[in-house]
Amino acid sequence: MILGGLFSFQTFLSELIRTYPLFLKGAQLTIQITVTAVAIGMVLGIIVALFKLANPVSRRIADFYITLIRGTPLIAQIFILYFGFSGIFMLSTFWAVSLALAIHNSAYIAEIFRGAIQSIDKGQREAGRSLGMTPGLTMRRIIMPQAMRRAVPPLGNQFIIALKDSSLAAFVSAGELFRTAQGQVSATFHTMEIYIIVAIYYLLLVMILTWIVNKVEYRLSVSER
Amino acid sequence: MKEMIRVEKLNKSFGDLHVLKDIDLTVNESDVVCLIGASGSGKSTVLRCLNFLEIKDEGKIIFDGEQIEPKTHDLNKIRQKVGMVFQHFNLFPHMTVLENVIEAPIMVKKMGKEEAIKEGKALLDKVGLSDKYDVYPSKLSGGQKQRVAIARALAMKPEIMLFDEPTSALDPELVGEVLETMKTLAKEGMTMIVVTHEMGFAKEVADYTIYMHEGKIVEVGPSVEFFENPKEERTKEFLSKVL
Ligand SMILES: Nc1ncnc2c1ncn2[C@@H]1O[C@H](COP(=O)(O)OP(=O)(O)OP(=O)(O)O)[C@@H](O)[C@H]1O
Ligand SMILES: [Mg+2]
Numbered sequence: 001m002i003l004g005g006l007f008s009f010q011t012f013l014s015e016l017i018r019t020y021p022l023f024l025k026g027a028q029l030t031i032q033i034t035v036t037a038v039a040i041g042m043v044l045g046i047i048v049a050l051f052k053l054a055n056p057v058s059r060r061i062a063d064f065y066i067t068l069i070r071g072t073p074l075i076a077q078i079f080i081l082y083f084g085f086s087g088i089f090m091l092s093t094f095w096a097v098s099l100a101l102a103i104h105n106s107a108y109i110a111e112i113f114r115g116a117i118q119s120i121d122k123g124q125r126e127a128g129r130s131l132g133m134t135p136g137l138t139m140r141r142i143i144m145p146q147a148m149r150r151a152v153p154p155l156g157n158q159f160i161i162a163l164k165d166s167s168l169a170a171f172v173s174a175g176e177l178f179r180t181a182q183g184q185v186s187a188t189f190h191t192m193e194i195y196i197i198v199a200i201y202y203l204l205l206v207m208i209l210t211w212i213v214n215k216v217e218y219r220l221s222v223s224e225r
Numbered sequence: 226m227k228e229m230i231r232v233e234k235l236n237k238s239f240g241d242l243h244v245l246k247d248i249d250l251t252v253n254e255s256d257v258v259c260l261i262g263a264s265g266s267g268k269s270t271v272l273r274c275l276n277f278l279e280i281k282d283e284g285k286i287i288f289d290g291e292q293i294e295p296k297t298h299d300l301n302k303i304r305q306k307v308g309m310v311f312q313h314f315n316l317f318p319h320m321t322v323l324e325n326v327i328e329a330p331i332m333v334k335k336m337g338k339e340e341a342i343k344e345g346k347a348l349l350d351k352v353g354l355s356d357k358y359d360v361y362p363s364k365l366s367g368g369q370k371q372r373v374a375i376a377r378a379l380a381m382k383p384e385i386m387l388f389d390e391p392t393s394a395l396d397p398e399l400v401g402e403v404l405e406t407m408k409t410l411a412k413e414g415m416t417m418i419v420v421t422h423e424m425g426f427a428k429e430v431a432d433y434t435i436y437m438h439e440g441k442i443v444e445v446g447p448s449v450e451f452f453e454n455p456k457e458e459r460t461k462e463f464l465s466k467v468l
Binding site: 149 | 276301333378
């Protein structure tokens with residue numbers, strides 16, 4: 001067998017069974033990091049999107065933020081939060097990674113929300129205003145609920161990216177999925193088998209996330225059914 | 226007769242485009258006024274200035290005897306008293322029919338939910354949609370949508386209703402039901418300004434008809450006289466094309 005030295009199905013199976021308690025723990029942390037990052041990223045993203053749409057000055061601020069965050073690698077942002085500030089305060093690996101991932105994603109989420117808000121027909125705003133609703137109330141009650149719906153598919157996409165990007169946490173030794181895999185590789189030298197196993201865990205998580213996003217999308221589409 | 230709205234020397238430009246030129250207009254309580262004219266003549270802009278979706282450049286808008294200026298007045302308050310019905314309905318697609326109608330009374334007027342629902346249902350009954358309370362707008366025909374839009378505007382108990390081509394987006398067989406609803410409103414004494422291409426409606430229902438051409442009012446007259454005996458050449462020419 002050509003792959004004989006690289007990959008053995010038997011090793012794969014035995015490692016799969018041996019390591020699953022470790023990987024389940026790692027998966028738990030991966031999920032915690034991703035959920036925390038996505039939740040904070042959504043709040044930040046909405047704020048940045050509203051900045052972008054409010055007035056020319058706030059738009060500049062939002063543009064600067066988005067350029068800065070999108071233009072620099074996530075790994076640099078994680079290192080800056082974790083090592084860069086260590087002289088002033090010490091973030092736990094969990095919070096350093098979660099916050100960096102949240103900030104990183106907020107730039108992309110902001111653009112998703114901005115696009116969704118701008119895609120709502122301007123007649124909706126006018127109808128709200130013509131009923132005496134203030135701009136804020138119109139945004140909150142009329143525009144946002146519709147924009148949220150439109151944002152769900154691209155947001156789902158972004159969440160999948162965030163889930164996979166959380167693997168960069170391994171570089172600051174947070175014991176999530178990828179770090180667990182690295183640890184097992186150096187202990188056993190079953191490189192190919194272990195990395196394939198961890199890839200499968202990510203794939204499963206992504207499939208579950210996709211399923212959830214589809215459910216949400218279906219739920220929210222009641223008014224179009 | 227009480228004066229509801231008076232407009233004096235209203236001017237409005239979009240960039241270099243001078244869209245409204247010295248518009249003068251008076252509408253008394255319970256008057257129904259139809260505004261007709263070619264596409265681009267500025268009819269929609271007149272309506273939009275009247276509820277301040279567009280802000281005039283110059284001139285006076287006097288509402289209920291009070292001159293309204295964006296600087297001194299809370300325009301949100303004014304808009305509560307001016308109902309607007311749009312060509313494309315602009316219903317809120319994420320809300321049911323009843324939710325569309327009670328949204329503004331609850332959120333803007335702070336009316337109690339129960340009362341709002343009671344009044345909302347009564348309005349929907351009135352426009353003939355008592356079986357559609359909990360349906361989403363996407364399930365309605367164009368004529369039904371527009372009647373919901375009328376009920377939604379009426380729910381704020383406006384003093385005047387503005388209609389911008391309320392039947393222009395409808396299939397011909399659905400125009401009648403909306404015009405009927407508007408006729409009923411007119412009979413009940415609602416003050417209305419209606420931009421329309423329905424000359425039959427204008428002649429039958431409107432107290433006055435106004436013809437606009439390139440941002441100016443060319444002719445105003447009591448409707449029957451206006452249609453049977455137009456005075457201006459321009460009006461005659463326009464009517465000969467559309468009648
Ligand atoms: N927001 C805007 N920005 C720039 N130009 C505008 C704007 N709104 C209207 N216009 C222009 O002003 C002119 C008058 O428009 P308006 O919509 O009032 O005409 P109308 O009589 O209602 O026409 P229609 O019968 O087609 O609805 C048109 O030339 C239009 O292109
Ligand atoms: Mg128009």
